[in-house]
Amino acid sequence: MVYLNVFKFPNDDMEFDFLLEEKRMCYDSFYPFKILSRHGFERIDFKPITILYGGNGSGKSTALNVMAEKIGIHRDSIYNKSNFYSAYVNMCELELEVDIPKNSRIITSDDVFDYMLNIRNLNEGIDQKREELFEEYLDAKYSHFRMKSIADYEQLKKVNAARSKTQSRFVRSELMANVREYSNGESAFKYFIEKIGENGLYMLDEPENSLSPKRQMELVKFIEESARYLGCQFIISTHSPFLLAMNGAKIYDLDEDPVDVKRWTELENVRTYYEFFKRHEEEF
Template sequence: MIYLNSFRFPSETMEINFTTDIRRTCYDSFYPFNILSRYEFERIDLAPITILYGGNGSGKTTALNIIAEKTGIKRDSIFNKTNFYNDYLEMCFMEIERDIPENSRIITSDDVFDYMLNIRNLNEGIDLKRDELLDEYMDTKYSKFMLKSLDDYEQLKKVNSARRKTQSRFVRDSLMDNVRELSNGENAFRYFTEKIGEDGFFILDEPENSLSPKRQVELVRFIEDSARFFGCQFLISTHSPFLLAIKNAKIYDLDSNPVEVKKWTELENVRTYYEFFKRFEDEF
Protein backbone atom coordinates (compact mmCIF):
# COMPACT_ATOMS: atom_id res chain seq x y z
CA MET A 1 0.00 0.00 0.00
CA ILE A 2 1.22 3.51 -0.84
CA TYR A 3 -0.01 6.56 1.08
CA LEU A 4 2.99 8.86 0.81
CA ASN A 5 4.29 8.67 -2.75
CA SER A 6 7.24 11.06 -2.59
CA PHE A 7 8.83 13.69 -0.39
CA ARG A 8 11.13 16.55 -1.34
CA PHE A 9 13.56 18.29 0.99
CA PRO A 10 14.98 21.78 0.31
CA SER A 11 17.89 21.90 -2.09
CA GLU A 12 21.24 23.32 -1.07
CA THR A 13 20.48 26.48 -3.05
CA MET A 14 17.16 26.98 -1.27
CA GLU A 15 18.88 26.55 2.09
CA ILE A 16 21.66 29.00 1.23
CA ASN A 17 19.15 31.62 0.14
CA PHE A 18 17.31 31.27 3.44
CA THR A 19 20.25 31.09 5.85
CA THR A 20 22.19 33.93 4.20
CA ASP A 21 19.53 36.38 5.32
CA ILE A 22 19.84 35.39 8.99
CA ARG A 23 23.55 34.65 9.39
CA ARG A 24 24.16 38.06 10.88
CA THR A 25 21.97 37.18 13.86
CA CYS A 26 23.09 35.53 17.10
CA TYR A 27 21.93 32.06 16.07
CA ASP A 28 24.67 29.45 16.04
CA SER A 29 22.49 26.55 14.79
CA PHE A 30 20.17 26.38 11.81
CA TYR A 31 19.02 22.78 12.36
CA PRO A 32 17.58 21.03 10.38
CA PHE A 33 19.16 23.12 7.62
CA ASN A 34 22.51 21.93 6.25
CA ILE A 35 21.97 18.30 7.34
CA LEU A 36 20.45 16.49 4.38
CA SER A 37 21.58 18.87 1.66
CA ARG A 38 25.25 18.11 2.27
CA TYR A 39 24.57 14.60 0.94
CA GLU A 40 22.43 15.98 -1.91
CA PHE A 41 19.46 14.20 -0.38
CA GLU A 42 16.63 16.18 -1.95
CA ARG A 43 13.96 13.63 -2.86
CA ILE A 44 12.70 10.30 -1.64
CA ASP A 45 10.27 8.16 -3.64
CA LEU A 46 8.60 5.72 -1.32
CA ALA A 47 7.70 2.07 -1.77
CA PRO A 48 5.42 0.02 0.51
CA ILE A 49 8.56 -0.49 2.63
CA THR A 50 11.30 2.14 2.39
CA ILE A 51 14.49 2.07 4.46
CA LEU A 52 17.00 4.80 5.27
CA TYR A 53 20.44 3.37 5.99
CA GLY A 54 23.48 5.27 7.21
CA GLY A 55 25.90 5.78 10.06
CA ASN A 56 25.44 8.05 13.06
CA GLY A 57 25.09 11.66 11.96
CA SER A 58 24.01 10.77 8.43
CA GLY A 59 20.60 12.42 8.93
CA LYS A 60 18.33 9.36 9.11
CA THR A 61 16.45 10.49 12.21
CA THR A 62 16.30 14.08 10.98
CA ALA A 63 14.66 12.95 7.75
CA LEU A 64 12.14 10.77 9.60
CA ASN A 65 11.18 13.56 12.00
CA ILE A 66 10.74 16.05 9.16
CA ILE A 67 8.48 13.67 7.22
CA ALA A 68 6.50 12.83 10.37
CA GLU A 69 5.94 16.53 11.13
CA LYS A 70 5.02 17.41 7.57
CA THR A 71 2.51 14.57 7.27
CA GLY A 72 1.09 15.35 10.72
CA ILE A 73 1.07 11.75 11.95
CA LYS A 74 0.93 10.94 15.68
CA ARG A 75 3.99 10.86 17.88
CA ASP A 76 4.57 10.38 21.60
CA SER A 77 8.14 11.42 22.43
CA ILE A 78 9.48 14.94 21.98
CA PHE A 79 12.34 15.53 19.56
CA ASN A 80 14.95 18.13 18.71
CA LYS A 81 13.40 21.31 17.32
CA THR A 82 14.90 24.73 16.70
CA ASN A 83 13.55 28.16 15.80
CA PHE A 84 13.94 27.29 12.13
CA TYR A 85 12.11 23.98 12.07
CA ASN A 86 8.85 25.38 10.74
CA ASP A 87 10.72 27.41 8.12
CA TYR A 88 12.33 24.20 6.91
CA LEU A 89 9.01 22.34 6.82
CA GLU A 90 7.49 25.05 4.63
CA MET A 91 10.20 24.35 2.06
CA CYS A 92 9.35 20.64 1.96
CA PHE A 93 6.83 19.20 -0.48
CA MET A 94 5.08 15.85 -0.50
CA GLU A 95 2.97 13.92 -2.96
CA ILE A 96 0.15 11.92 -1.40
CA GLU A 97 -1.17 8.84 -3.21
CA ARG A 98 -4.00 8.29 -0.71
CA ASP A 99 -5.14 10.11 2.40
CA ILE A 100 -2.86 9.17 5.28
CA PRO A 101 -4.94 7.25 7.86
CA GLU A 102 -5.46 8.72 11.33
CA ASN A 103 -3.86 5.76 13.11
CA SER A 104 -0.53 6.45 11.38
CA ARG A 105 2.37 7.27 13.69
CA ILE A 106 6.11 7.55 14.16
CA ILE A 107 7.67 5.15 16.67
CA THR A 108 11.07 6.03 18.10
CA SER A 109 13.48 4.29 20.46
CA ASP A 110 12.40 6.72 23.18
CA ASP A 111 8.78 5.55 22.81
CA VAL A 112 9.81 1.93 23.30
CA PHE A 113 12.10 2.67 26.25
CA ASP A 114 9.37 4.77 27.94
CA TYR A 115 6.90 1.91 27.48
CA MET A 116 9.27 -0.56 29.13
CA LEU A 117 10.00 1.84 32.00
CA ASN A 118 6.29 2.52 32.52
CA ILE A 119 5.61 -1.19 32.92
CA ARG A 120 8.49 -1.50 35.37
CA ASN A 121 7.35 1.54 37.38
CA LEU A 122 3.75 0.29 37.41
CA ASN A 123 4.83 -3.06 38.82
CA GLU A 124 7.06 -1.36 41.39
CA GLY A 125 4.09 0.76 42.47
CA ILE A 126 1.90 -2.33 42.78
CA ASP A 127 4.58 -4.07 44.86
CA LEU A 128 4.83 -1.05 47.17
CA LYS A 129 1.05 -0.92 47.58
CA ARG A 130 1.02 -4.66 48.29
CA ASP A 131 3.42 -4.16 51.19
CA GLU A 132 1.22 -1.38 52.54
CA LEU A 133 -1.88 -3.60 52.33
CA LEU A 134 -0.12 -6.41 54.17
CA ASP A 135 0.59 -4.04 57.04
CA GLU A 136 -2.95 -2.68 56.88
CA TYR A 137 -4.40 -6.19 57.06
CA MET A 138 -2.51 -6.98 60.26
CA ASP A 139 -3.37 -3.64 61.87
CA THR A 140 -7.03 -3.89 60.88
CA LYS A 141 -7.66 -7.52 61.76
CA TYR A 142 -6.25 -7.29 65.27
CA SER A 143 -7.34 -3.76 66.12
CA LYS A 144 -9.69 -3.14 69.02
CA PHE A 145 -12.30 -1.34 66.99
CA MET A 146 -15.59 -0.03 68.38
CA LEU A 147 -18.32 1.58 66.31
CA LYS A 148 -19.10 4.96 67.82
CA SER A 149 -20.97 6.71 65.02
CA LEU A 150 -21.90 6.38 61.35
CA ASP A 151 -18.61 8.08 60.52
CA ASP A 152 -16.90 4.83 61.57
CA TYR A 153 -19.01 2.65 59.28
CA GLU A 154 -16.42 2.35 56.48
CA GLN A 155 -13.76 1.34 58.97
CA LEU A 156 -16.14 -1.26 60.41
CA LYS A 157 -16.60 -2.81 56.96
CA LYS A 158 -12.83 -2.94 56.51
CA VAL A 159 -12.35 -4.62 59.91
CA ASN A 160 -15.03 -7.21 59.16
CA SER A 161 -13.50 -7.85 55.73
CA ALA A 162 -10.05 -8.39 57.21
CA ARG A 163 -11.41 -10.78 59.86
CA ARG A 164 -13.31 -12.85 57.28
CA LYS A 165 -10.48 -13.19 54.78
CA THR A 166 -7.00 -14.59 54.70
CA GLN A 167 -4.15 -12.17 54.29
CA SER A 168 -3.57 -13.11 50.65
CA ARG A 169 -7.28 -12.85 49.78
CA PHE A 170 -7.52 -9.42 51.45
CA VAL A 171 -4.58 -8.15 49.39
CA ARG A 172 -5.77 -9.69 46.10
CA ASP A 173 -9.24 -8.20 46.48
CA SER A 174 -7.77 -4.76 47.11
CA LEU A 175 -5.05 -4.69 44.49
CA MET A 176 -4.65 -5.29 40.77
CA ASP A 177 -2.23 -7.97 39.64
CA ASN A 178 1.20 -7.10 38.35
CA VAL A 179 1.37 -6.50 34.65
CA ARG A 180 2.81 -9.66 33.19
CA GLU A 181 6.57 -9.30 33.41
CA LEU A 182 8.38 -9.95 30.14
CA SER A 183 11.94 -9.35 29.05
CA ASN A 184 12.84 -5.97 27.59
CA GLY A 185 12.94 -7.50 24.14
CA GLU A 186 9.53 -9.12 24.55
CA ASN A 187 8.02 -5.86 25.80
CA ALA A 188 9.62 -3.92 22.94
CA PHE A 189 8.25 -6.36 20.37
CA ARG A 190 4.80 -6.22 21.98
CA TYR A 191 4.88 -2.42 21.77
CA PHE A 192 5.31 -2.57 17.99
CA THR A 193 2.54 -5.11 17.54
CA GLU A 194 0.19 -3.00 19.69
CA LYS A 195 0.91 0.33 17.98
CA ILE A 196 1.01 -0.87 14.37
CA GLY A 197 -2.52 -1.53 13.21
CA GLU A 198 -4.15 -2.10 9.85
CA ASP A 199 -4.20 0.53 7.09
CA GLY A 200 -1.62 3.03 8.28
CA PHE A 201 1.62 4.83 7.45
CA PHE A 202 4.25 3.97 10.05
CA ILE A 203 7.67 5.51 10.55
CA LEU A 204 10.06 3.41 12.63
CA ASP A 205 13.32 4.91 13.88
CA GLU A 206 15.87 2.13 14.47
CA PRO A 207 13.29 -0.40 15.72
CA GLU A 208 16.02 -3.01 16.29
CA ASN A 209 17.06 -1.32 19.54
CA SER A 210 16.27 -3.61 22.52
CA LEU A 211 15.45 -6.52 20.20
CA SER A 212 17.51 -9.69 20.04
CA PRO A 213 18.30 -11.11 16.57
CA LYS A 214 15.46 -13.58 16.98
CA ARG A 215 13.00 -10.80 17.83
CA GLN A 216 14.29 -8.73 14.91
CA VAL A 217 13.49 -11.62 12.58
CA GLU A 218 9.97 -11.77 14.07
CA LEU A 219 9.59 -8.01 13.59
CA VAL A 220 10.68 -8.36 9.96
CA ARG A 221 7.97 -10.98 9.39
CA PHE A 222 5.41 -8.76 11.10
CA ILE A 223 6.36 -5.75 8.94
CA GLU A 224 6.31 -7.79 5.74
CA ASP A 225 2.89 -9.23 6.54
CA SER A 226 1.51 -5.83 7.57
CA ALA A 227 2.62 -4.28 4.28
CA ARG A 228 1.48 -7.20 2.15
CA PHE A 229 -1.84 -8.12 3.71
CA PHE A 230 -3.00 -5.29 5.99
CA GLY A 231 -2.65 -2.07 4.02
CA CYS A 232 0.39 -0.62 5.79
CA GLN A 233 3.24 1.49 4.45
CA PHE A 234 6.55 1.71 6.31
CA LEU A 235 9.44 4.16 6.36
CA ILE A 236 12.26 2.76 8.51
CA SER A 237 15.74 3.81 9.57
CA THR A 238 18.02 0.97 10.60
CA HIS A 239 21.52 -0.51 10.79
CA SER A 240 20.21 -4.03 11.29
CA PRO A 241 21.06 -6.54 8.54
CA PHE A 242 17.85 -8.41 9.41
CA LEU A 243 15.68 -5.37 8.64
CA LEU A 244 17.80 -4.34 5.66
CA ALA A 245 17.05 -7.76 4.15
CA ILE A 246 13.28 -7.16 4.15
CA LYS A 247 11.84 -8.44 0.89
CA ASN A 248 11.32 -5.79 -1.79
CA ALA A 249 12.36 -2.95 0.51
CA LYS A 250 13.67 0.18 -1.20
CA ILE A 251 16.88 1.23 0.55
CA TYR A 252 18.45 4.71 0.49
CA ASP A 253 22.12 4.75 1.45
CA LEU A 254 22.74 8.01 3.30
CA ASP A 255 26.43 7.19 3.63
CA SER A 256 26.88 7.73 -0.11
CA ASN A 257 27.24 11.21 -1.54
CA PRO A 258 24.97 11.84 -3.30
CA VAL A 259 22.45 9.54 -1.61
CA GLU A 260 21.74 6.45 -3.71
CA VAL A 261 19.28 3.57 -3.78
CA LYS A 262 21.17 0.31 -3.21
CA LYS A 263 20.67 -3.39 -2.64
CA TRP A 264 21.05 -4.46 0.96
CA THR A 265 24.00 -6.68 0.07
CA GLU A 266 25.89 -3.62 -1.23
CA LEU A 267 25.78 -1.72 2.05
CA GLU A 268 28.98 -1.28 4.02
CA ASN A 269 27.45 -2.41 7.31
CA VAL A 270 26.14 -5.64 5.77
CA ARG A 271 29.44 -6.30 4.00
CA THR A 272 31.21 -5.95 7.36
CA TYR A 273 28.97 -8.63 8.88
CA TYR A 274 29.46 -10.86 5.84
CA GLU A 275 33.25 -10.58 5.92
CA PHE A 276 33.33 -11.24 9.68
CA PHE A 277 31.30 -14.46 9.49
CA LYS A 278 33.06 -15.52 6.32
CA ARG A 279 36.38 -15.31 8.16
CA PHE A 280 35.11 -17.68 10.82
CA GLU A 281 33.06 -19.88 8.52
CA ASP A 282 35.02 -23.02 9.38
CA GLU A 283 34.01 -22.70 13.05
CA PHE A 284 30.30 -23.03 12.33
Protein backbone atom coordinates in the same frame (compact mmCIF):
# COMPACT_ATOMS: atom_id res chain seq x y z
CA MET B 1 -0.27 0.09 0.63
CA VAL B 2 1.33 3.41 -0.31
CA TYR B 3 -0.07 6.66 1.12
CA LEU B 4 3.01 8.85 0.80
CA ASN B 5 4.27 8.47 -2.76
CA VAL B 6 7.10 11.01 -3.07
CA PHE B 7 8.93 13.35 -0.70
CA LYS B 8 11.34 16.07 -1.84
CA PHE B 9 13.95 17.82 0.30
CA PRO B 10 15.48 21.17 -0.71
CA ASN B 11 18.68 20.81 -2.72
CA ASP B 12 21.95 22.59 -2.01
CA ASP B 13 21.18 25.55 -4.28
CA MET B 14 17.77 26.11 -2.71
CA GLU B 15 19.28 26.04 0.76
CA PHE B 16 22.06 28.45 -0.19
CA ASP B 17 19.65 30.94 -1.77
CA PHE B 18 17.37 30.86 1.26
CA LEU B 19 20.15 31.34 3.79
CA LEU B 20 21.73 34.10 1.73
CA GLU B 21 18.43 35.92 1.31
CA GLU B 22 17.76 35.67 5.03
CA LYS B 23 21.33 36.82 5.77
CA ARG B 24 21.85 33.81 8.01
CA MET B 25 25.16 32.59 6.64
CA CYS B 26 26.92 33.95 9.75
CA TYR B 27 25.37 31.26 11.96
CA ASP B 28 27.52 28.33 13.05
CA SER B 29 24.57 25.94 12.89
CA PHE B 30 21.42 26.08 10.80
CA TYR B 31 20.08 22.58 11.34
CA PRO B 32 18.47 20.82 9.48
CA PHE B 33 19.93 22.73 6.51
CA LYS B 34 23.03 21.14 4.96
CA ILE B 35 22.38 17.73 6.58
CA LEU B 36 20.74 15.90 3.68
CA SER B 37 21.82 18.10 0.79
CA ARG B 38 25.51 17.46 1.44
CA HIS B 39 24.94 13.88 0.21
CA GLY B 40 22.65 14.89 -2.63
CA PHE B 41 19.60 13.43 -0.87
CA GLU B 42 16.76 15.30 -2.58
CA ARG B 43 13.95 12.83 -3.25
CA ILE B 44 12.42 9.62 -1.91
CA ASP B 45 10.07 7.44 -3.95
CA PHE B 46 8.28 5.14 -1.57
CA LYS B 47 7.18 1.53 -1.46
CA PRO B 48 5.00 -0.09 1.22
CA ILE B 49 8.24 -0.56 3.20
CA THR B 50 10.98 2.03 2.71
CA ILE B 51 14.16 2.03 4.78
CA LEU B 52 16.65 4.83 5.42
CA TYR B 53 20.00 3.24 6.22
CA GLY B 54 23.12 4.98 7.46
CA GLY B 55 25.55 5.38 10.32
CA ASN B 56 25.33 7.88 13.15
CA GLY B 57 25.13 11.41 11.78
CA SER B 58 24.05 10.28 8.32
CA GLY B 59 20.76 12.17 8.61
CA LYS B 60 18.32 9.26 8.57
CA SER B 61 16.55 10.37 11.77
CA THR B 62 16.55 13.98 10.55
CA ALA B 63 14.84 12.92 7.31
CA LEU B 64 12.26 10.92 9.22
CA ASN B 65 11.42 13.77 11.60
CA VAL B 66 11.24 16.33 8.78
CA MET B 67 8.78 14.13 6.88
CA ALA B 68 6.68 13.58 9.99
CA GLU B 69 6.58 17.34 10.61
CA LYS B 70 5.62 18.14 7.03
CA ILE B 71 2.86 15.53 6.98
CA GLY B 72 1.67 16.44 10.47
CA ILE B 73 1.29 12.90 11.79
CA HIS B 74 1.01 12.15 15.50
CA ARG B 75 4.03 11.84 17.77
CA ASP B 76 4.15 11.16 21.51
CA SER B 77 7.49 12.61 22.59
CA ILE B 78 8.44 16.26 22.15
CA TYR B 79 10.92 16.88 19.34
CA ASN B 80 13.45 19.68 19.76
CA LYS B 81 13.49 22.01 16.77
CA SER B 82 16.03 24.62 15.74
CA ASN B 83 15.24 28.20 14.75
CA PHE B 84 15.42 27.17 11.09
CA TYR B 85 13.35 24.02 11.34
CA SER B 86 9.99 25.42 10.21
CA ALA B 87 11.56 27.24 7.28
CA TYR B 88 13.26 24.04 6.13
CA VAL B 89 10.07 21.99 6.43
CA ASN B 90 8.16 24.60 4.42
CA MET B 91 10.65 24.16 1.58
CA CYS B 92 9.94 20.43 1.38
CA GLU B 93 7.35 18.98 -0.99
CA LEU B 94 5.31 15.79 -0.97
CA GLU B 95 3.05 13.82 -3.25
CA LEU B 96 0.29 11.64 -1.84
CA GLU B 97 -1.19 8.56 -3.45
CA VAL B 98 -4.20 8.81 -1.15
CA ASP B 99 -4.95 10.77 2.00
CA ILE B 100 -2.89 9.74 5.00
CA PRO B 101 -5.00 8.07 7.71
CA LYS B 102 -5.48 9.90 11.01
CA ASN B 103 -4.08 7.02 13.05
CA SER B 104 -0.66 7.41 11.38
CA ARG B 105 2.26 8.23 13.65
CA ILE B 106 6.00 8.43 14.11
CA ILE B 107 7.52 6.21 16.80
CA THR B 108 10.91 7.22 18.16
CA SER B 109 13.30 5.73 20.71
CA ASP B 110 12.14 8.36 23.20
CA ASP B 111 8.55 7.13 22.86
CA VAL B 112 9.56 3.54 23.59
CA PHE B 113 11.81 4.56 26.50
CA ASP B 114 9.04 6.65 28.10
CA TYR B 115 6.63 3.74 27.75
CA MET B 116 9.06 1.33 29.44
CA LEU B 117 9.69 3.86 32.22
CA ASN B 118 5.96 4.31 32.81
CA ILE B 119 5.46 0.55 33.14
CA ARG B 120 8.36 0.34 35.58
CA ASN B 121 6.99 3.20 37.71
CA LEU B 122 3.52 1.65 37.69
CA ASN B 123 4.89 -1.68 38.84
CA GLU B 124 6.89 0.00 41.59
CA GLY B 125 3.72 1.72 42.80
CA ILE B 126 1.84 -1.59 42.78
CA ASP B 127 4.66 -3.32 44.65
CA GLN B 128 4.54 -0.64 47.34
CA LYS B 129 0.76 -1.02 47.64
CA ARG B 130 1.18 -4.80 47.92
CA GLU B 131 3.50 -4.40 50.92
CA GLU B 132 0.95 -2.15 52.58
CA LEU B 133 -1.76 -4.76 52.02
CA PHE B 134 0.37 -7.47 53.60
CA GLU B 135 0.50 -5.40 56.78
CA GLU B 136 -3.20 -4.57 56.51
CA TYR B 137 -4.02 -8.27 56.22
CA LEU B 138 -2.14 -9.15 59.41
CA ASP B 139 -3.71 -6.26 61.32
CA ALA B 140 -7.22 -7.24 60.18
CA LYS B 141 -6.82 -10.99 60.70
CA TYR B 142 -5.54 -10.80 64.25
CA SER B 143 -7.37 -7.68 65.47
CA HIS B 144 -10.08 -7.73 68.17
CA PHE B 145 -12.43 -5.69 66.03
CA ARG B 146 -16.05 -5.10 67.04
CA MET B 147 -18.51 -3.24 64.92
CA LYS B 148 -19.98 -0.29 66.80
CA SER B 149 -21.76 1.63 64.03
CA ILE B 150 -22.51 1.58 60.31
CA ALA B 151 -19.31 3.57 59.81
CA ASP B 152 -17.37 0.41 60.74
CA TYR B 153 -19.01 -1.69 58.04
CA GLU B 154 -16.17 -1.44 55.52
CA GLN B 155 -13.64 -2.41 58.16
CA LEU B 156 -15.85 -5.37 59.16
CA LYS B 157 -15.83 -6.61 55.57
CA LYS B 158 -12.06 -6.33 55.49
CA VAL B 159 -11.68 -8.25 58.75
CA ASN B 160 -13.98 -11.01 57.54
CA ALA B 161 -12.11 -11.19 54.24
CA ALA B 162 -8.80 -11.46 56.03
CA ARG B 163 -10.02 -14.23 58.30
CA SER B 164 -11.56 -16.21 55.45
CA LYS B 165 -8.72 -15.97 52.95
CA THR B 166 -5.04 -16.71 52.76
CA GLN B 167 -2.68 -13.75 52.69
CA SER B 168 -2.03 -14.01 48.95
CA ARG B 169 -5.73 -14.32 48.06
CA PHE B 170 -6.55 -11.32 50.25
CA VAL B 171 -3.89 -9.18 48.58
CA ARG B 172 -4.99 -10.21 45.08
CA SER B 173 -8.60 -9.37 45.85
CA GLU B 174 -7.74 -5.93 47.25
CA LEU B 175 -5.06 -4.98 44.73
CA MET B 176 -5.61 -3.86 41.18
CA ALA B 177 -4.51 -6.40 38.59
CA ASN B 178 -0.76 -6.27 38.57
CA VAL B 179 0.96 -5.07 35.44
CA ARG B 180 3.25 -7.84 34.32
CA GLU B 181 6.90 -7.02 34.82
CA TYR B 182 8.09 -7.18 31.24
CA SER B 183 11.73 -7.02 30.30
CA ASN B 184 12.80 -3.92 28.38
CA GLY B 185 12.72 -5.89 25.14
CA GLU B 186 9.25 -7.29 25.84
CA SER B 187 7.95 -3.84 26.76
CA ALA B 188 9.44 -2.26 23.64
CA PHE B 189 7.94 -4.94 21.39
CA LYS B 190 4.58 -4.59 23.17
CA TYR B 191 4.65 -0.85 22.48
CA PHE B 192 4.99 -1.35 18.72
CA ILE B 193 2.18 -3.91 18.68
CA GLU B 194 -0.12 -1.54 20.57
CA LYS B 195 0.62 1.56 18.48
CA ILE B 196 0.62 0.07 14.98
CA GLY B 197 -2.91 -0.59 13.73
CA GLU B 198 -4.57 -1.17 10.38
CA ASN B 199 -4.46 1.25 7.47
CA GLY B 200 -1.85 3.74 8.61
CA LEU B 201 1.47 5.34 7.73
CA TYR B 202 4.06 4.51 10.37
CA MET B 203 7.50 6.03 10.68
CA LEU B 204 9.85 4.08 12.94
CA ASP B 205 13.12 5.62 14.09
CA GLU B 206 15.63 2.85 14.86
CA PRO B 207 13.03 0.45 16.28
CA GLU B 208 15.75 -2.14 16.97
CA ASN B 209 16.82 -0.21 20.08
CA SER B 210 16.03 -2.28 23.21
CA LEU B 211 15.06 -5.30 21.09
CA SER B 212 16.99 -8.57 21.14
CA PRO B 213 17.72 -10.24 17.77
CA LYS B 214 14.79 -12.59 18.36
CA ARG B 215 12.44 -9.69 19.08
CA GLN B 216 13.73 -7.84 16.04
CA MET B 217 12.82 -10.81 13.85
CA GLU B 218 9.36 -10.89 15.42
CA LEU B 219 8.97 -7.19 14.67
CA VAL B 220 10.09 -7.80 11.09
CA LYS B 221 7.38 -10.41 10.63
CA PHE B 222 4.79 -8.08 12.16
CA ILE B 223 5.79 -5.21 9.86
CA GLU B 224 5.82 -7.41 6.75
CA GLU B 225 2.36 -8.79 7.52
CA SER B 226 0.97 -5.35 8.40
CA ALA B 227 2.22 -3.96 5.08
CA ARG B 228 0.93 -6.92 3.10
CA TYR B 229 -2.44 -7.60 4.72
CA LEU B 230 -3.43 -4.61 6.87
CA GLY B 231 -2.99 -1.66 4.52
CA CYS B 232 0.03 -0.16 6.31
CA GLN B 233 2.96 1.79 4.92
CA PHE B 234 6.26 1.92 6.79
CA ILE B 235 9.19 4.32 6.60
CA ILE B 236 11.99 3.10 8.84
CA SER B 237 15.40 4.41 9.80
CA THR B 238 17.67 1.56 10.87
CA HIS B 239 21.07 -0.12 10.60
CA SER B 240 19.84 -3.47 11.93
CA PRO B 241 20.58 -6.32 9.48
CA PHE B 242 17.36 -8.04 10.57
CA LEU B 243 15.20 -5.10 9.55
CA LEU B 244 17.25 -4.38 6.44
CA ALA B 245 16.53 -7.92 5.20
CA MET B 246 12.75 -7.36 5.13
CA ASN B 247 11.03 -8.72 2.04
CA GLY B 248 10.34 -6.09 -0.61
CA ALA B 249 11.90 -3.20 1.31
CA LYS B 250 13.37 -0.32 -0.69
CA ILE B 251 16.59 0.81 0.98
CA TYR B 252 18.21 4.24 0.65
CA ASP B 253 21.88 4.22 1.66
CA LEU B 254 22.56 7.60 3.27
CA ASP B 255 26.24 6.73 3.69
CA GLU B 256 26.66 6.99 -0.08
CA ASP B 257 27.47 10.28 -1.80
CA PRO B 258 25.14 10.80 -3.53
CA VAL B 259 22.52 8.74 -1.69
CA ASP B 260 21.68 5.60 -3.62
CA VAL B 261 19.18 2.73 -3.51
CA LYS B 262 20.83 -0.60 -2.64
CA ARG B 263 20.13 -4.21 -1.83
CA TRP B 264 20.55 -5.05 1.84
CA THR B 265 23.46 -7.40 1.14
CA GLU B 266 25.43 -4.51 -0.39
CA LEU B 267 25.34 -2.34 2.73
CA GLU B 268 28.54 -1.82 4.69
CA ASN B 269 27.00 -2.67 8.05
CA VAL B 270 25.63 -5.96 6.77
CA ARG B 271 28.90 -6.81 5.05
CA THR B 272 30.72 -6.24 8.35
CA TYR B 273 28.46 -8.75 10.10
CA TYR B 274 28.86 -11.21 7.24
CA GLU B 275 32.64 -11.04 7.24
CA PHE B 276 32.78 -11.41 11.02
CA PHE B 277 30.68 -14.57 11.07
CA LYS B 278 32.47 -15.90 8.02
CA ARG B 279 35.79 -15.66 9.88
CA HIS B 280 34.31 -17.64 12.78
CA GLU B 281 32.30 -20.07 10.66
CA GLU B 282 34.17 -23.15 11.92
CA GLU B 283 33.25 -22.33 15.52
CA PHE B 284 29.54 -22.87 14.89
